[in-house]
Amino acid sequence: MTVNLASKIQKFQFKNLFLNASGVHCQSKEELDDLRHDQFSGGLVTKSATPNSRFGNPLPRYHSLPAGSINSMGLPNEGFEFYLDYVTHAKMQKPMILSVAGMSKDEDLDLLHQIQNSDYQGLTELNLSCPNVIGKPQMAYDFAGSDQMLKEIFAFFKKPLGIKLPPYFDLVHFDRIAEILNQYPLSHVNTINSIGNGMWVDIESEMTVLKPKGGFGGVGGSIALPTALANVRALRQRLNSSIDIIGTGGVTSGRDAFAHILCGANMVSIGTQLYEEGLGSFRRINKELSEIMERKGYHSLDDFRGKLKIM
Ligand code: RRO
Numbered sequence: 001m002t003v004n005l006a007s008k009i010q011k012f013q014f015k016n017l018f019l020n021a022s023g024v025h026c027q028s029k030e031e032l033d034d035l036r037h038d039q040f041s042g043g044l045v046t047k048s049a050t051p052n053s054r055f056g057n058p059l060p061r062y063h064s065l066p067a068g069s070i071n072s073m074g075l076p077n078e079g080f081e082f083y084l085d086y087v088t089h090a091k092m093q094k095p096m097i098l099s100v101a102g103m104s105k106d107e108d109l110d111l112l113h114q115i116q117n118s119d120y121q122g123l124t125e126l127n128l129s130c131p132n133v134i135g136k137p138q139m140a141y142d143f144a145g146s147d148q149m150l151k152e153i154f155a156f157f158k159k160p161l162g163i164k165l166p167p168y169f170d171l172v173h174f175d176r177i178a179e180i181l182n183q184y185p186l187s188h189v190n191t192i193n194s195i196g197n198g199m200w201v202d203i204e205s206e207m208t209v210l211k212p213k214g215g216f217g218g219v220g221g222s223i224a225l226p227t228a229l230a231n232v233r234a235l236r237q238r239l240n241s242s243i244d245i246i247g248t249g250g251v252t253s254g255r256d257a258f259a260h261i262l263c264g265a266n267m268v269s270i271g272t273q274l275y276e277e278g279l280g281s282f283r284r285i286n287k288e289l290s291e292i293m294e295r296k297g298y299h300s301l302d303d304f305r306g307k308l309k310i311m
Pocket of ligand 1: 023048071072073074075076101127129130131132133193194218
């Protein structure tokens with residue numbers, strides 16, 4: 001039996017459901033080319049672009065944890081023009097998602113105006129959840145502000161647009177954000193960004209492991225999996241069926257990807273594990289997911305997507 005891992009976001013067809021998580025292996029042209037040519041990833045997401053290139057926060061700004069990672073990269077990127085040019089002109093092997101993150105609402109609107117006025121016809125994702133830029137709050141925790149912003153965006157933006165959300169931790173917050181998002185013609189939501197402002201301590205040196213922001217950073221990897229699954233599930237239960245979901249967070253194996261799909265993910269992205277293991281992680285996780293599906297007699301992702309049973 002062969003299984004089919006094809007999936008889509010709106011009209012965009014992906015040969016398989018795996019993406020890199022934005023931020024991992026997607027900053028430079030070489031990294032983007034690697035992803036574009038890798039036959040075991042279905043698509044790619046760019047590093048979130050700011051209007052101008054940025055070095056980001058001081059080092060050390062990434063640390064491996066026993067079951068994940070903590071980072072405070074601070075939006076290092078090559079600048080918006082570089083990424084817009086890449087996704088517009090690179091010879092396509094697979095669909096690409098242009099991630100953008102202005103440092104303010106005005107910058108977000110300006111970036112989206114530029115995309116609207118460009119030749120780019122692909123998917124865009126607005127990152128409303130970066131936890132690591134000093135003085136820049138995670139927009140998606142401000143419900144009224146996010147609503148207002150989306151209202152202003154969709155007054156002019158007519159291309160496919162999704163947003164990257166931070167994790168929510170209260171059922172009332174899922175209700176509230178879904179109620180807002182359901183008012184807009186979003187292509188997708190990508191959930192979750194890293195769990196913001198965690199802390200890790202090296203007890204020998206008695207120091208933080210990250211330099212920026214006094215050691216606070218976004219937590220990802222296995223430890224984030226339960227939070228990620230909860231967010232995919234809770235949003236799938238609440239969002240209009242027209243809004244697709246990219247499940248991000250804690251995927252290290254085919255089992256984790258299978259769980260994301262059961263919770264309702266259309267696509268699944270790999271962050272910390274891709275960083276730690278490299279591009280080979282796509283091949284391995286593909287194979288593991290295929291084996292689970294074969295064992296269960298599933299031919300396609302639709303056979304079990306969103307069909308999580310409750311006890
Ligand atoms: O660059 C970062 O520090 C970063 C970003 Br923009 C983000 O959205 N999520 C994250 O964990 N790190």
